[in-house]
Amino acid sequence: MENLGNRTGLPPAERFAIHLYVYVAVNMPTSAILIIHFQVIIIVFVSLNQKPVPNWPLGITLNSFLAFLTTWSKAAFMIPVSVAISQAQWAWFDQKSTEPRPLYDLDVIDQASRGAWGSMILLWRFRFRHFVVLGALLVSISALTSPITQLAINYPMRDVTLAREVASTHAIQDLSSPRDALGIVAHISTFLASFLDTTKFTEPIPYSVIANRGVFCSTGNCTFKPYHSIGVCMKMANITSSLNVVEFENPESPDLADTPFIGGVEEVIPNRKVWKASLPGGYHMAHQSKATMFTDLLTGNRTFGFRDDPILQQARIASFVLVYTAPTAYDKSSWEISYNTTAKGIVDQINDFRHEAREILFHLCVHTYETKVYLGKETTQIVGSHTEPLEEGAGPFLYLDCGDLLNKSSYQCRKNEQRGNDTIHLRAPKESPPPHLELNTTKGSTFTANYRGMEDIAQGLRSYIAGFATIVMALNEQQDFPYVTTGSDFITSLFEWVFFHHPSMRDVNIREVRMQNIYQNLATSLSATVNIRFRGSQIGALNLTHAVFNVTGEATGMVPHVEITWAPLSLLAAEIVLAALFLSLTMFNQIDHRGMRFCDVKGSSLATLVALGEECRAAAGGGLGPVKELERTARKLAVRLEGSQIVLAKNVNNEKTSHETN
Template identity: 40%
Template sequence: MPMSRVRQVSEFSKESSQTLRPESSKPFWKIWWLEMVCILVSLVAFVAIVLVLDHFDNQALPNWPFKATLNTFIALLTTVAKGAFMFPVSMAISQTKWTWFLQDRPLYDFHAIDQASRGFWGSLVLMSRVRLRHFVVLGALLMVVNVVTTPLTQLAISYPARDEVAVGEDASTRVISAIDLDPGPLGILVRRALQIGSVPETGSFLAPIPPHRGLSASCATGNCTFDPYQSLGVCVKTANITSQLNVRELDAARPEDFELFGDTDPSKGKAWAASLPGGIEMGHRSPMAFMTYTLNGTDTYGFVDEPGLVGSRVISVVLLHTTPLFDNVTWYDPGRMWPLAEIFGYFDGFRHEATEFLFHVCVQSFETRVHMGVEETVVMESLGQPVVEDAGFFLNLTCNSLLDDGTWCNYNPDEWNKTLSLEAPSSVNLTAGSNSSTTNDGNVFVTTYGAMETIARQMNGALGGWAEARFSPEEYDRMSAAVRLYGTRQYFSQALFAEVLFDMTSMVNLTRRAASLHNIMQTLRNYEHQTDSPAAFNVTGHAWKEVSYVHVSWEWITFLAVELALAVLFLAITMVTQSRAGRGANRDFVHADSKDSALAGLVVLGHKGRDIVGDGLRPVSELENSSKRLRVRLEGNELVPVNRD
């Protein structure tokens, strides 16, 4: 080397030793001010995330400009928060390598810590190398976790759907506060209701129609709810009065007994008569027979102890019928049609039964809900109590039976304007008004004598009838002629005989038979409820629409909070450790602000270390092997070897 070059290097070395060594390290705040500002920015971003999510939690989706979404906003703030606190973590890891070498360490650790400050893989390597022997592992762990948890904040936001009130959309249902139509129009409506009600919507009337049929709710959105409301209609109650029956076998020596059948030939076989006190009697030869009878005036068998109920009575109908009996039903195949002749062959006797059906005006409380266009109406409470207690019978009805001279009832036009007021169930108040000509005062519902008489006359004509199934070998090919059926309007009698009492499935399942008998009467009652009047009006409910809303799962936000807290803790430990190291004996700690400086890394290894490792670039694998063998320690402002392999 030329002498001039040697002198230049020597002079630079002297200058370096005099000018590059500072008299003291920088003030603490000047070294870490940028990291502390970043932590503050991260805290502000995190608080903003919490405030925004708390504001929109369980609220409608925000409508921001440029179609920006809440996820976009939170993703931006999360990126700011994570980026802001990961910068100090990276700097703190880099700074740790200077305090790390205050003790004897392999030179390779300098490279490992530097790589950990730069990313995921280097942090994994450092964690496997250092494990839990130094707090720098906390910083490396944050570098790893930051990569894994970056998408988790987005999981905090979901958009489930819920129902909200659709303002301005129709939600209404029709109710009646008074039955006061003129007899002519009302009679047509009731007759139609009875005819439709005699047709089963399910086989053999297995289920009654909904209780509010004919006054279906109007729901514009397909999802509506209604507060409990009340409406006036017709209810039915049943009473088993079989215990009052008197059954006798008719004497063939008395031909007059057989006039019940329209013939006087006792040679056609046995016959029976089932009677109730008061002269109601059904005579029959067949084990399959029924008869209905309308009670007149104040007559009742099953409701003597309910004066309030009979005071609001429209009509009471007694049903006398036989119940065929079977010792076993293993022979029954529900998948085939059963000719009447075969059914007779399986009978093991029969018994007689009697039921009273009392139809009365009543006030019912309903609860209606429409879900996805399907209405569900539940009767919460019914009351048929007249306002005036112990008023006795209101409707004085006298009707003939079929066996007398047709199903006609008397008219009482002089009584048509009389009114009967009924109490409403106390659970609900009627809040809507009425345009009825009949006064409705508060919770009092009103009907007129003329309306009740019209309903009763129409029901008497529809429900009156009797039928008997007979079989003889010569009639085997004419099975339709084997059933003698009589009624003014035979649609109900046919339904009662074929769909309820003597449907094959019902006869072998008496529980189902009893349910069907109850349901056909309920069906009639429900169709009568659709009878409109000037006192019909709408009650409004709430129309709901399905909307998405913001739901925040706060547990996912805790990941970000924990990361931020650990970043603050790691930075604080690093700063405290550096501060204590700077106060050590004979250490001016000139590397306090070196952090991740590449220049500091270039000059920190002393001449002795370079002599051992070697000068200049070499393959990385050779450099790694050499650095793993060489242990160094930071003394003053350079790394010096402490041993040599």
């Protein structure tokens, strides 16, 4: 078994170079395959990381791609590693500087080159006393390579924009009567303002609740950039300081001759105290009840709380005055013992009260909306409101000429036919330009409303939110105080939930919040009703306005993405480094002046058959026998490689050697 250098008689340096060249040439193909496969894996993963899952032909998935290349990579280093383990057995027995080895180690190394179980036995037996354990370690963990590397791939679901899907909603730029049914808009809005409330007005109604399903989203997940639409805003002012209250001992006082009584004169009780509350300009009322409220439209351009705000006056649609009694002292002990909800129970527990007044102004404005749809649920919020008339300093735009509700029981307002087509223009917010407007005027992108349209909204509001309510201080057949109301359910909600519900009567803050919210609900309802084409909404399919333009958004869908976790791939990288180290150690061990004699036998079975010397073969049993018996004998035989044969070690205590190697 003389090597190439010995047969040619070359010097040692040249023999070393030849041996190195031969060894590298033999292992170069597998090394190249290993490196190329690993590089392909890294390149593909880097290119696909955080991107949608690829749609490869033939149903090939990223997992199958990784499994294929991982298997080939593992095969690329496992074949030379297995051969190198077999070759290492000759180096193990050829180390003259150490004590002889048990013949059984020949079988241990051979089994390690065949599979994981044999490699684990070698690791346990050799305990890192020879570099062959690196190869055994590789074989042991190679079974984990494929399942662990698969953990590198995750498929999280993420929202992405789908170009072929549709996302649209509606906005409106112009309000105009008689084209638009704005009187019906006001009617519907007053109904929704109280009907959709579920919190007893402790919280405002969200815009999405009123305008639900006004968005078309084909995927169930859509987003929209902020957009603008004309709407209605509300402001409230405390005008109690303008209120004058006079107390009379009986209703027959001459000073009450021209004063309308809440509930009508037929409800007046003789010889009972009367309170007269009045505001400048002829707004006055008289009542005998501790629980009374009255609200009506301010005619003309009159205002008590917004004289210093010309912009609101110019954009004003309607301004309402609200006068009510507010309890200031009540029977706390009786209230805590009996939560009496009858009219008599409420009045009896009020020991004292004061009169308060508010002005509620509804005006045109431009709302900024944010809309999104997630999992089919629509959410639209008003995130800003802007009121800036284009005609600066023009004064109040609308003048309302209405009858006296208490004296004449008239809800009607006279229309100004000559100004019916006059138009007010509102600028869009400067910081966020609106989407494409189909009705752009020569004055730029503005939002508009005509005079008659604003009249119709004001008339509709007065018809349904003006009125009064009072508890008559005379027992009926049920031994309770009846109460009298005029107007719609809005008036009833004001009376029963805002002013004379127990929490509102006891806590002024609760009353203020509820009063603010019920009128804010009305403004939100008006904005939603004029702004949305109600396709299958809370109030059915209605097209009350027509100057509608589409607002397009982005339809998104949940699409699986590739997310690479690099840590699991470190196992494959570590195996490659470990294989390179093991093969390098094996190579340099075999190309020295002795080891190269056996570089061509490697794992050959023929080499093992002829390597045993005569004495060694006889001591091992001389032939076939039971495996257990052969292993027992091999454990006791100390051998070494002498020349080209494995021979028995001379003058060595076999039991001691066997004990130490175990």
